[in-house]
Amino acid sequence: MKNLLKFLFVFLALSLAITSCDDDDDDNRNPEITNLELGSGHDGDSRNNATAYPGRDIHVAADVFAKNKIEKVVITIHEEEHHHAGTKAEGTEEWETTVEYKDYEGQLNAKFHKHIDIPKNAEPGDYHFHFKVVDKQGLTTEVNRELKVLAKKK
Structure with missing residues (x-):
């Protein structure tokens, strides 16, 4: 016994x-990012086609899970450094943006869905898209995608 x-x-x-x-x-x-959608979603385009047009917005959606609760979501978009080698279309400007979202702070799970405006004079070309989630303990996860800004749609 x-x-x-x-x-x-x-x-x-x-x-x-x-x-x-x-x-x-x-x-x-670390936080988890799944089902990321990135695209124009206009005029029959796919909402997940990784393209955008100057003067319009781009659809961004994802499922986010953070065991330690979400602190913030940060999206950064910037041009590829070697994409135009000094030749820029007349009337366009290099464009980049960083947007920080606190809407989901304190949540374990979130269905992220936002639209980001692309300026009318944004230079068409190849861009980098970064989607980062930071939790309350400072742990981060980032997903990177290529994004094409195409000449204006007629």
């Missing part, structure tokens, strides 16, 4: 230790 009690005690102690370690690991889990 003593051996059975010792075995049960050791088994319970090990179970508690393993469970405690698992919880600690979960607290250090």
